[in-house]
Amino acid sequence: MNGQLVLRTEGLEKRFGGIVAASGVSIAVRERELRCIIGPNGAGKSTLFSLLCGIYRPDSGRIVFKDRDVTSLPAFRRVQMGLGLTFQTNRAFHALSVRQNLAIPSRLQVAASSQAAVDRYQYALKLFDLDPASEAPARQLPHHKLQWLEILMVLAAGPDVLLLDEPTAGMSPDETLQTARVLQSLNGQGLTIVVVEHDISFVREVAQVVTVLHQGRIFVEGSVGEITANADVRQIYLGRA
Amino acid sequence: MSRLIALINGDEDLGRSVWFWLAAALVVLGFALLPLWESEFGAYNISFYLLNIPLALGLCMLWGYCGVLSFGQVAYFGVAAYVYGIIAGNMIGNNWGPIVASLGGLLACAVVGTVFGYFVFYARVQAWIVPILTLVFTLLLETFLGQTAGYQWRVGIVQLGGYNGMTAIPPFQIGSHMFMGYSFFYYALIVVLACYLGCRMLVNSQRGKTMLAIREDDLRAELLGYDIRRHQLVVFVLAAMLAGVSGLLYVQWGNYITPTQVGLLQAALPVVWVAVGGRERLLAVLISTFALNWFNYKLATQGNQYAPVYMGALLVIVMLFFPRGIIVTVAEFFRGRRWKAT
Numbered sequence: 001m002n003g004q005l006v007l008r009t010e011g012l013e014k015r016f017g018g019i020v021a022a023s024g025v026s027i028a029v030r031e032r033e034l035r036c037i038i039g040p041n042g043a044g045k046s047t048l049f050s051l052l053c054g055i056y057r058p059d060s061g062r063i064v065f066k067d068r069d070v071t072s073l074p075a076f077r078r079v080q081m082g083l084g085l086t087f088q089t090n091r092a093f094h095a096l097s098v099r100q101n102l103a104i105p106s107r108l109q110v111a112a113s114s115q116a117a118v119d120r121y122q123y124a125l126k127l128f129d130l131d132p133a134s135e136a137p138a139r140q141l142p143h144h145k146l147q148w149l150e151i152l153m154v155l156a157a158g159p160d161v162l163l164l165d166e167p168t169a170g171m172s173p174d175e176t177l178q179t180a181r182v183l184q185s186l187n188g189q190g191l192t193i194v195v196v197e198h199d200i201s202f203v204r205e206v207a208q209v210v211t212v213l214h215q216g217r218i219f220v221e222g223s224v225g226e227i228t229a230n231a232d233v234r235q236i237y238l239g240r241a
Numbered sequence: 242m243s244r245l246i247a248l249i250n251g252d253e254d255l256g257r258s259v260w261f262w263l264a265a266a267l268v269v270l271g272f273a274l275l276p277l278w279e280s281e282f283g284a285y286n287i288s289f290y291l292l293n294i295p296l297a298l299g300l301c302m303l304w305g306y307c308g309v310l311s312f313g314q315v316a317y318f319g320v321a322a323y324v325y326g327i328i329a330g331n332m333i334g335n336n337w338g339p340i341v342a343s344l345g346g347l348l349a350c351a352v353v354g355t356v357f358g359y360f361v362f363y364a365r366v367q368a369w370i371v372p373i374l375t376l377v378f379t380l381l382l383e384t385f386l387g388q389t390a391g392y393q394w395r396v397g398i399v400q401l402g403g404y405n406g407m408t409a410i411p412p413f414q415i416g417s418h419m420f421m422g423y424s425f426f427y428y429a430l431i432v433v434l435a436c437y438l439g440c441r442m443l444v445n446s447q448r449g450k451t452m453l454a455i456r457e458d459d460l461r462a463e464l465l466g467y468d469i470r471r472h473q474l475v476v477f478v479l480a481a482m483l484a485g486v487s488g489l490l491y492v493q494w495g496n497y498i499t500p501t502q503v504g505l506l507q508a509a510l511p512v513v514w515v516a517v518g519g520r521e522r523l524l525a526v527l528i529s530t531f532a533l534n535w536f537n538y539k540l541a542t543q544g545n546q547y548a549p550v551y552m553g554a555l556l557v558i559v560m561l562f563f564p565r566g567i568i569v570t571v572a573e574f575f576r577g578r579r580w581k582a583t
Contacts, residue, residue, distance in 0.1 A: 053464060079466035093457040103447075104454045105465040157465050 003031030005064075006192055007083075007161055012051055012061035014044075014216075021047040022058065023216040029161070029194055034187040036203045037196045038227075039213035040237055045196040046088055048213065049163050053085045054078050065161075084159030088166050088196075090143075092150040098134040098141070101149055105157040117158035120189050124155050127182045144175040161192040168202055180205040200228070212236075249438060251445025253306070253453070255524040255572050272430055276423055284426040285494075290534040291429045292490035295436040297514045297530040298523055299483030304512075305520030306444055307476045308368065308456030312508045313357075313375025314484040316382045319503035320353055321346035321485030322492040323386070323401070326410040330399035339414040339493070347485050354481030355474070362473045368459075379508045386500035406499030413493040420493065429490055433527075436483060440523050443479075452476060506549055510537075513556045519566020528568055 007029040014022040021044045029035055037045050050056045052063060054075035063071045070078050079085075093101050125132060128148040138149060147167055154162065164183075168176040180202055187193050187206075197203055203210060203224060210227040212219040214236050220227065227233055250257050256265065275284055296314050304310045325339075325346040332338030357378060361371060390403025401407060413420040413428060420428045443449055454462035455469050463469050492498050501507065518529025533552070540548040563570045 055460065055464075074463075074468075076463045076466050076468050079464055085464050087461070091458055091461040093454060093461065095457055096453060100450060100453065104450050104462070153465065 005029070006031045006066060007052070007194075008064050009048075009052070010062040010064070012048070012063070013059045014047055014051060014056060015059055020044075020216040022051060022061075025061070025213075025216070025218055027211060027218065027221075029192060031160075031192055032187065032190060033208060034184070034193045034206055035195070035209045035211060036207035037194065037211045037213060038198070038200075038203060039219070042215075043213040044216040045213055046165055047216075049085060049165050049194075049196065052163060053083055079157060079159070082158070082160040083163070084154035084157055084161065085163040086147075086150045086154055086165060086167060088169070090146050090150055092138050092146055092153060094139040094146075095137060098130060098136060098138055098149065099132060101138050101153055102132045102156055105153050114158070114160075116190050117155075117160065120186050120191055121152070121155040121158070123189065124152055124182060124186060127185070128152060144171045144179075147171065148179070155186075159191075161194070162186075164193065164195045164197075166196055166198065168197065168199055173201070176202050177205070204228070245442075248442040248445045251441075251449075253444040253449050254441050255522045255569070269434070273427075275426060281422040284423050286538065288426045288429045288490075288494055289538060290531050291426075291433050292494055293487050293511070293514070293534055294433045294527055294530050295490075296484040296487035297511055297526050298436055298440045299480030300511050300515050301520055301523055301526040302440055302444065302452070303476055303480040304515060305522070305526070306449065306456060307452040307473060308459075309473060309477065310368075310372045310512070311375040311477075311480070312372050312512065313379045314480065314511050315503045315507045316375070316379040317350045317354060317481040317484035318488035318491065318507075319382055319386070319498070319500075321350050321488035322410075322498040322502065323407065324349040325489050325492055326407045326498060327396045327399045329411040330407075330409070331397035333411055336414060336416050339411055342411075343413070343489050346489050347482050350481045350485030350488075351478055354478040358474045358477040358481075362470045362477065365470065376508060379503050380505065383500045383503045383505075386503065402499075404500055406497055406501075408497045410492045410496045410498065412496060413489075425494060429494070432486060432490065436486060437523065437527055440483075444523065448472070448475075510552065513552050517555055517559050517567055519563075519569025519572075521565065522569050522572070525566055525568035525572070529566070 005028050008027065010026050012022045012025040014020075025044070025048060037048065039045055047056065051058050054070070054073060054077075058071065061071075062069060065078060065081060065083060068081070070081070093104070096104075128145070128151070130145060130149060130152060138146060141149060147170075151164065151167060167183075168179050171179065176199060183193055183195070184206055195206070207224050209221065210224055211221045212227060212233055219236065220230060220233060222230075256262070275287070279287065296318055300311060300314050325342045328342035328345045329339050332341060361374060366374065386401065387404050389401035390405065392400070394401045394403070399407065413425070418424070444452065451462065451467055451472055454465065454467065455472060459469050488498075491502070514530040514533050515526050517533060518525035518527075520526065533555075537548050537552065540551065559567060565573075
């Protein structure tokens, strides 16, 4: 089921003053993989995403995307190469209409991206039940639809690899489950997905591989069963009791 | 053709109904028939109310649509005006001199705007610093031009003239026809309408949507694959050239320019015109710029010294009670009522 390596990092280091946000982080994501990244607050999950998509430059280490060293590439170039990211706090354009939100990403990328990416967008649009012609400002949407809108915006840009930073935060269990189902289907249609998530039921539902981050380092990596059974993982989540 | 209509009648500006276009056509017709209801001197005055509109439309796109506030639009106004004066003054007697000089003025705006904008946007200067940088640029230009008195400050046969400014600048001319009086009015009207329709098509295009995305959240826009630096630079240069159009019209209208035109007071006025109408809509800015220039001119010609005070008070009132601008607020109110009615 696993394909070629599509996104990998080698020894990423990032410090903010005295705080080590990433230390020796080396991960390797394969095509068509659905991976969850978990870890306690401050473990460096969002920093890792910011490094992957180019918001931050690492102090040292390398990022390789589709066999190309993208470490010094600006964020928009990585997006044009097929990387997509949603933020931890929702950053759809709240003042603009749903229609505008979905029209904004759909230019250069869709023309360049594969038919599969276009199909995935159309499919997600249907499942997330959003009217792409709606003139209502995005801020009027309920929270879970706003989260879905941002995922759709990113999908409209036609990525092959999707990075989602806590997509189900604040959602009800039903909405979380629905999100999980859609992401699984998209994954089944060839989309590589990496999700930062706290909700362990969501992780159980979707993850094929789980990476645990702790204090900026990779703590352990494995299947959902291995991770949930791991006593050390329980300990870092629950404290050293 | 239908694509063209979609661009002109898109939803990023006010006025999309048949009634709006009928009213707009009537207004334009009224202006076109101006000689029937206004003297040549009146036409000369009305030309003045029109000529700042391109500058204001440029600032509207830059600030209202793209989120970059500039206090430096008058610098490009001045650059175009001075360059026009220098070239046209040196080509005096040549029927095509004013056209060459106009193109030269616009080119100068594009070059200066590109260099300045490149350093601002490619250095990813934070948004709140841009107004300060642009204001400083304007004041530097004013200071420089102010000390150009004296015979050594001349280009060819044209003297820059220090604080007395540059005088006897040739009017606009195509072939042997000089644009003055009514014909200057028509020329200004056509230029303003062309600028407006061009801007309107731009904001309704995909590039216009990208501008909105950058205004709302530049990082989110970049992470949808847009090179926001390049987009901001393009709009900045465009706004500089639109300010240059106004500068050209101004010297072709009044035949003189002084450094005061790029001074502190003039630098603040475009922000007032744009904010009072509503910076998120081109049409609102077009109307408010015309109206406020009319108001300002009436006060000034009656010898009233308080015009800047009124402008400042107006800005404060609008910011407090109509933060989105008077015309935009009114338009939204009527649109809201129509929605409720249906």
